[in-house]
Amino acid sequence: MDSGWDSTDGKWSAAEEAIMHATYRALLTHGYANLSISRIAEEFDKSKASIYYHYDSKDELLVAFLDFAADRFEALFDTQVGEDPSADLEHVVEKLLPLDPAEEQRQLHSVQVELRAQAVTEEAFREQFSKLDDRIVATVRDIIERGIAEGEFRDVDSTRVAEHVLAVVNGAMYGRATAERKSTAAVRVSLSSYLDAELHRGE
Amino acid sequence: MDSGWDSTDGKWSAAEEAIMHATYRALLTHGYANLSISRIAEEFDKSKASIYYHYDSKDELLVAFLDFAADRFEALFDTQVGEDPSADLEHVVEKLLPLDPAEEQRQLHSVQVELRAQAVTEEAFREQFSKLDDRIVATVRDIIERGIAEGEFRDVDSTRVAEHVLAVVNGAMYGRATAERKSTAAVRVSLSSYLDAELHRGE
Numbered sequence: 001m002d003s004g005w006d007s008t009d010g011k012w013s014a015a016e017e018a019i020m021h022a023t024y025r026a027l028l029t030h031g032y033a034n035l036s037i038s039r040i041a042e043e044f045d046k047s048k049a050s051i052y053y054h055y056d057s058k059d060e061l062l063v064a065f066l067d068f069a070a071d072r073f074e075a076l077f078d079t080q081v082g083e084d085p086s087a088d089l090e091h092v093v094e095k096l097l098p099l100d101p102a103e104e105q106r107q108l109h110s111v112q113v114e115l116r117a118q119a120v121t122e123e124a125f126r127e128q129f130s131k132l133d134d135r136i137v138a139t140v141r142d143i144i145e146r147g148i149a150e151g152e153f154r155d156v157d158s159t160r161v162a163e164h165v166l167a168v169v170n171g172a173m174y175g176r177a178t179a180e181r182k183s184t185a186a187v188r189v190s191l192s193s194y195l196d197a198e199l200h201r202g203e
Numbered sequence: 204m205d206s207g208w209d210s211t212d213g214k215w216s217a218a219e220e221a222i223m224h225a226t227y228r229a230l231l232t233h234g235y236a237n238l239s240i241s242r243i244a245e246e247f248d249k250s251k252a253s254i255y256y257h258y259d260s261k262d263e264l265l266v267a268f269l270d271f272a273a274d275r276f277e278a279l280f281d282t283q284v285g286e287d288p289s290a291d292l293e294h295v296v297e298k299l300l301p302l303d304p305a306e307e308q309r310q311l312h313s314v315q316v317e318l319r320a321q322a323v324t325e326e327a328f329r330e331q332f333s334k335l336d337d338r339i340v341a342t343v344r345d346i347i348e349r350g351i352a353e354g355e356f357r358d359v360d361s362t363r364v365a366e367h368v369l370a371v372v373n374g375a376m377y378g379r380a381t382a383e384r385k386s387t388a389a390v391r392v393s394l395s396s397y398l399d400a401e402l403h404r405g406e
Contacts, residue, residue, distance in 0.1 A: 033324060110323045117320030119381035120313045121236060130382040163386040164393035168367065171374025178322035179333040183366040190367035190401075197400040198393075 012068065018044055019051055020068040023061065028107050032114035037061070059122065062115065066128035074135050085147030089195060092139060096169040099188055106177075113177040133170075137162045144199070153199040161198050165191070215271065221247055222254055223271040226264065231310050235317035240264070262325065265318065269331035277338050288350030292398060295342060299372040302391055309380075316380040336373075340365045347402070356402040364401050368394070 012020065022043035023035075030039050037058055041048045055061035076095055082088060098105055119125040140162035147153035172187040215223065225246035226238075233242050240261055244251045258264035279298055285291060301308060322328040343365035350356035375390040 031324060114320050114323050116377075116381050117317050120317050121234060126382060130384070133378060133382050133384060157389075160389045160393050163384075163389040164371065164397070167372075167374035167378065167386070167390045168370045169374070170377055171370035171372070174319075174373055174377050175336060175370065178319045179329060179336050181333070181336055181366075183370075186360075186363045186366040187370045190363050193401065194367070194397045198396070 011071070015050075016054055016064070017068075018046070019054060019061070020065055022046075023065045024069075027111045028104065032111055059124070062118075063124045063128055066115065066125065066132070070128065070132045070135065073132070074139070085143050085150065085152050086199075088143045089140070089147075090192075092143065093165065093169065093188070093191060096136065097172050097184065097188065097191075099184060109173050109177045113174060133166060136166050136169075140165050147199065156198055161195070164194065168194075214274070218253075219257055219267070220271075221249070222257060222264070223268055225249075226268045227272075230314045231307065235314055262327070265321075266327045266331060269318065269328065269335070273331065273335045273338065276335070277342070288346050288353065288355050289402075291346045292343070292350075293395075295346065296368065296372065296391070296394060299339065300375050300387065300391065300394075302387060312376050312380045316377060336369060339369050339372075343368050350402065359401055364398070367397065371397075 019040065022040050025043045026035055026040045029043075030036075035058070037048050037051050040061070041051055051061065055064060082091075101109070115125065116129055119129045137159070141158045144153060144156065144158040144161055148155055148158065168187060168191050172181075172184055175181045176184060222243065225243050228246045229238055229243045232246075233239075238261070240251050240254050243264070244254055254264065258267060285294075304312070318328065319332055322332045340362070344361045347356060347359065347361040347364055351358055351361065371390060371394050375384075375387055378384045379387060
């Protein structure tokens with residue numbers, strides 16, 4: 001199983017990157033509750049000691065993993081933004097809240113919800129998820145501001161609209177991972193309706 | 204510390220209800236990660252054995268607690284719904300996503316996020332949170348349908364709007380409990396804007 005992530009951008013050594021990919025595979029295979037350094041080591045040809053050489057504890061490794069995942073997550077948006085702000089918004093929403101996620105994406109969302117619950121009590125996790133949310137809001141806000149500058153969108157409070165998008169996609173993804181809600185399609189339609197009303201109202 | 208919940212509706216024995224209130228206080232005091240049957244027993248004048256007489260395990264007790272909490276949560280809406288659908292919607296949103304929550308409410312939201320993460324892997328938790336979400340959607344949908352029947356709202360798809368409200372309030376509450384987001388005010392404004400556009404557009 002491959003993560004599909006791009007190769008290093010220089011921030012991570014080859015060894016660290018190999019550990020991150022192994023962590024990703026171990027999380028998908030075993031889930032957060034059953035994750036251990038041993039199980040991460042099993043996912044590649046290294047010993048537990050070689051992981052402890054880089055990370056003092058499972059928590060420290062997971063915080064690094066969140067940082068690594070957030071970098072890749074952001075790259076996913078950056079490389080695909082085009083010339084049409086409306087299409088770009090739609091694209092970002094589809095990346096954040098896929099209508100029909102593949103099984104691996106569903107598992108990834110489940111893992112994310114379990115990791116994120118640690119942020120209630122663990123400051124280092126909280127910082128990572130704050131950064132992730134900030135990146136999502138900044139991405140959506142930048143697209144809206146580009147649309148305003150190009151005259152395609154009304155002159156709205158772009159931060160307010162971006163915060164709304166973040167709340168909707170986080171809430172719907174959270175609901176899908178933790179309850180039997182078949183509401184993603186309804187939420188996607190209502191989010192489009194919201195964005196249309198906010199960005200094009202009166203035109 | 205008192206939970207402020209109403210007394211029994213007959214579904215719970217006095218002993219069970221006492222255990223539920225003790226669980227509530229123990230969760231607020233110790234958090235989910237440090238909760239134990241001993242700590243629940245410390246919160247009232249009973250032994251651990253008296254708790255095990257009613258519940259076989261901590262997980263079984265917590266599933267009962269979610270059911271108990273959902274009943275009280277629902278009662279919170281029912282007793283306060285009035286004659287004006289717009290005001291009722293605003294009231295429900297304020298209950299779900301208070302602009303300026305008291306410290307106890309913040310702790311309760313944190314506990315809820317930690318409990319809800321268990322729903323990723325535990326079917327019994329998943330069922331309870333599914334029921335809770337269903338109740339919230341039904342409450343919002345009923346208010347919207349009343350507003351449509353009374354001619355105050357446009358003839359919208361009430362389920363779709365209610366699912367949007369659920370996603371927004373869950374997402375914003377989740378963000379507040381797990382990241383440094385100061386966005387509740389922005390989300391409340393954008394949610395009002397959404398509801399206004401959906402329910403009153405074109406009037």
